[in-house]
Amino acid sequence: MEFQVPVIDITAYVTTGDVHERRIVARRIDEAARTVGFMQIVGHGVPQTVIDGLAAAIDGFFALAPEVKQGYRTPPEINRGYSPPKSESLSLSLGVESANRMNDFFEAFNVGAAVSDYPGLELPLADYPENLWPREVPEFRALVEAYFREAGRVARTLTTAFADALELPAGYFERYTDHSLDVLRMNNYALPPGEVELDGELTGMGAHTDYGIVTVLWADQAPGLQVLGADGHWHDVRPAPDALLVNLGDLTARWTNERWLSTLHRVQPPVVDGTIERRRSAAYFHDGNIDAVIETLPSCLGDGSRYAPVTVAEHIRAKLAGSRALQPNTKAEREAARMRSARSPY
Template sequence: MVAAHAVDGTLEVPVVDLTAWYDGTPAQRAEVARAVDRACRETGFMQVTGHRVPEAAALGLASAIDDFFAQDMADKKAVRPADPAVNRGYSPPRAERLSHSLGIASPEDLFEAFNIGSQVGDHPETVRTLLSADDHPDNLWPVESEVPNFRARVQSWFTEARKLSHVLTDVFALALDLPEGYFEERTDRSIDVLRMNNYRLPAGEVVADPRQMGMGAHTDYGIVTVLWADSVPGLQILGSDGGWHDVQPLPGALLVNLGDALARWTNERWLSTMHRVLPPTDATGALVRRRSAAFFHDGNADTLVEPLPACVAASDPPEPKYAPVTIGEHLRQKLAGSRGLALNPNAGREVARIGEE
């Protein structure tokens, strides 16, 4: 299995222009699919341009992140879920350990976050009986008068990122020679989550452990992640040389990376690349602020993920690398690690990439 490549210390993150996917001929769309296939084989990360996500939505998202995290800690904690297993609302600094999703013990991560996601009530009544509130819990929102227009700005980005995710899965189907619409029936009730991250410790706190990360090493869990990030360094991808390499998005581009579900489906033809976020610092070593927002398009809870026969046949040796698992069960295993802080025993193939047991 390969990983991201670095040349002269700089990580090569392929840039894929989606313009021809929207407006091109079948031959041009096929070339986009081939470019995505190359990126997914070699890196598992790509930068997409021509994505048709309005700049106004990105500006609204950034301002919403600024407004929410500028609140006092007490106000932010007012929208913290009573049970950390509920992947909604506010998560304060040092509350999570992303490396636990790989089964790796680590200090607490330094980021704080606010999550929203798909809810049972978002779906037509004919579909709701198929959904569990455990997978699609109600969102928690700050008081409108405290953070005016926050909900509208965040939901605008959520909608745009979801549309882009469905476009990307259509590209994936063509790239993998699957029937058109293959992923549609596996994502029409998708567990989708938008996580807004803020990397800055509360006043007076310091990093006590040099092993502490802004966000610990992990792979993403579902099908595909659409990431907006500001220009502050911090995000790193594990390279094929075993080293960590900085990644920053080009102006106007969005970072896209694959999750474990696609690595499993493709029998590791495609990668769910290991990544982490360093505590962002300035030239003096002082912690500085960094913002990002990850939209996780994870698939239907009852979708069974097992290696595709064609991908198994093309593997060396030609055998499945993963046992079948539903999206819902896989997510519960991962979240029990990152949020529940129980070491996940089911991530052996992922953790082997960084030489940990």
């Protein structure tokens, strides 16, 4: 069977769709979540002007001189600001050493939910740090915040649909996401010509599963993104016109006892005619409240849970310690086993 990431129109959840229309969408989401773990979302309602603004902000920041970008670097435990090429290794979020021990060559800039967004809750500053905004790109903050709001709306629209798809009470996930640890990671895969020899071992972003509940990804049309299929092979994925790519994270796999998949994916070098082509993306990670306890939903228990209960804090910190601090995560055995069994090429 040919590998496909289904395209799902969520207009019924963005507007005032009737119960029948929403039920159809929820069924399609359930099918995609059970079989692929990825989907392409259209009808999301994000204005093209907002997406264009995000792309302009990404271009503006990553065009800055390396020494300027380095000024926005933060310690590994602070998931904000700039990450230069080869400073992270996503496979270590699963506790898996990369074959050539070469760190991922992407560079990134992170913004996210901050303590100041939730006055009165006394949230930990280490998990909800204040954002850094590059002074050299004056329009960056407004453009990025506009997209952050839209992506957050899409993520919450999806969790509304998830509750329907899993036959849970309306608004079920709201108690887990009312101060959600959300992060927007803007990625750039460009490298100056001649900096890296293409020897077949270059990694754009190592194989990993996403950490939280759901990820909303904007990406341009450059090649590189690959998803691990049920056949154990890696498959190329490019977004459909006007679509946002959506995939499920580990916390959703835990909630559903793996009825829904937290699918492994990676980014290979976007090579076109022997040269590296520029590739940009922006991933909005909707990760849930830091103090929320994630345990298997009663409707998904079956003969027993594959996972012990875990707080969002415990899970996210272990994952970030792997990718950012390069400390292999020892608590991702099931995901690591899937990665080790993956076969390549296709």
